[in-house]
Amino acid sequence: MSARDPYVRPMTSWWLKNPFYVRYMIREATSVFVVLYAFVLLGGLASLVKGETAYNAWLASLANPLAIFFHLMATAAALYHTVTWFRVSPKVTPLLFVGGYRVPDGLITGVQYVIAAVLYLIIFTVAWT
Amino acid sequence: MAEVEKTIEIAVLRYRPEKDTKPVSQTFEVPFTDDMSVLQGVQYIKDYLDGSLSFRWSCRMAICGSCGMMLNGEPKLACSTFLREYYPGTLQIEALKHFPIEKDLVIDASDFIDKLGSITPYIVPAEPRSVEQGEYLQTPAQKAQYDQFSACINCMLCYAACPQYGLSTNFTGPGILALLHRYNADSRDGARETRMEIVNSEEGVWGCTLVGYCSEVCPKEVDPAKAVNLNKVNSTMDYFLRFFASGKGAGK
Numbered sequence: 254m255s256a257r258d259p260y261v262r263p264m265t266s267w268w269l270k271n272p273f274y275v276r277y278m279i280r281e282a283t284s285v286f287v288v289l290y291a292f293v294l295l296g297g298l299a300s301l302v303k304g305e306t307a308y309n310a311w312l313a314s315l316a317n318p319l320a321i322f323f324h325l326m327a328t329a330a331a332l333y334h335t336v337t338w339f340r341v342s343p344k345v346t347p348l349l350f351v352g353g354y355r356v357p358d359g360l361i362t363g364v365q366y367v368i369a370a371v372l373y374l375i376i377f378t379v380a381w382t
Numbered sequence: 383m384a385e386v387e388k389t390i391e392i393a394v395l396r397y398r399p400e401k402d403t404k405p406v407s408q409t410f411e412v413p414f415t416d417d418m419s420v421l422q423g424v425q426y427i428k429d430y431l432d433g434s435l436s437f438r439w440s441c442r443m444a445i446c447g448s449c450g451m452m453l454n455g456e457p458k459l460a461c462s463t464f465l466r467e468y469y470p471g472t473l474q475i476e477a478l479k480h481f482p483i484e485k486d487l488v489i490d491a492s493d494f495i496d497k498l499g500s501i502t503p504y505i506v507p508a509e510p511r512s513v514e515q516g517e518y519l520q521t522p523a524q525k526a527q528y529d530q531f532s533a534c535i536n537c538m539l540c541y542a543a544c545p546q547y548g549l550s551t552n553f554t555g556p557g558i559l560a561l562l563h564r565y566n567a568d569s570r571d572g573a574r575e576t577r578m579e580i581v582n583s584e585e586g587v588w589g590c591t592l593v594g595y596c597s598e599v600c601p602k603e604v605d606p607a608k609a610v611n612l613n614k615v616n617s618t619m620d621y622f623l624r625f626f627a628s629g630k631g632a633g634k
């Protein structure tokens with residue numbers, strides 16, 4: 254008779270057991286804010302179609318402290334998502350070689366940070382002026 | 383070099399199927415010197431404290447891939463990790479996560495081995511050549527396409543790092559998918575189509591949610607997360623190519 258009796262460990266609350274998993278779960282959770290924000294924007298568009306009064310009402314609703322709090326949270330979530338997503342993005346890119354040398358993952362991530370920063374700057378300046 | 387001997391507390395998660403219904407922790411006081419690996423610490427326990435402790439090892443030099451264990455919750459090779467890193471403090475050792483425990487630190491690797499056999503893990507010549515025709519030539523650039531993925535030592539640390547594999551062993555998993563890519567990316571190989579069936583399937587690359595911890599723990603810088611995720615791109619292209627080739631949706 255076999256004395257084998259392999260023990261399978263449970264996976265309960267696995268994502269709390271390693272800081273790496275926690276960061277991953279936060280990255281995934283940030284998408285909830287992105288969806289909510291998309292609905293806010295969609296509401297804005299809908300009110301624009303309805304006419305000036307509806308649009309102004311939508312604008313006024315954004316001045317609500319709760320709405321401002323939500324936007325701050327959404328900004329933080331979007332930033333976290335951007336930073337962490339760019340960090341994993343080299344995993345999706347094929348192996349790149351320049352002059353026979355492999356382009357390091359850090360460079361791929363770095364270039365994206367720079368592009369994103371420049372774009373943000375341009376958008377902010379345009380929006381401000 | 384004169385070494386001062388210190389003592390470290392090692393808590394080993396033990397499981398003896400003949401008497402334990404579930405794993406239990408057992409603590410040992412292990413004298414060690416700064417040049418001692420965790421594997422040597424475990425060997426000390428077996429030689430001097432408790433001969434019934436079971437674990438796997440062979441090469442002692444990070445190349446056979448048999449000594450993978452969870453060290454304070456992180457999957458590592460016991461032979462290439464030093465005890466001094468955990469001193470002072472308690473080192474907790476547990477069998478590799480996500481695999482059934484056979485006994486103590488020994489896991490049942492049959493699922494991994496079966497998967498390894500299923501991916502055509504060898505080169506099927508794209509164009510068969512006779513001995514007279516000579517060897518298959520390959521440029522350094524072609525070799526660079528699969529080089530890092532061929533460094534895998536089958537240590538399974540990446541499986542212990544992958545929650546998706548822990549949640550469902552149907553997922554082919556990081557190491558095997560990296561190895562699959564190693565052969566697909568080889569210019570001499572001609573079996574890509576067979577392997578793409580595994581890549582495209584539910585159990586293939588799409589089971590991955592890009593946690594990325596596998597690449598973090600890999601002792602050979604194989605970067606399995608990269609192999610898996612660039613194959614999501616390949617799998618998508620494959621789908622569209624077949625879609626256009628057949629003029630309708632490709633079955634699977």
Ligand code: SF4
Pocket residue numbers: 533534535536537538539540541556557560596599600601602603604605606
């Ligand atoms: S890919 Fe790395 S971690 Fe996974 S089995 Fe191979 S060597 Fe080990």
Ligand code: FES
Pocket residue numbers: 439440441442443444445446447448449450459460461462
């Ligand atoms: S004993 Fe061979 S890898 Fe550790």
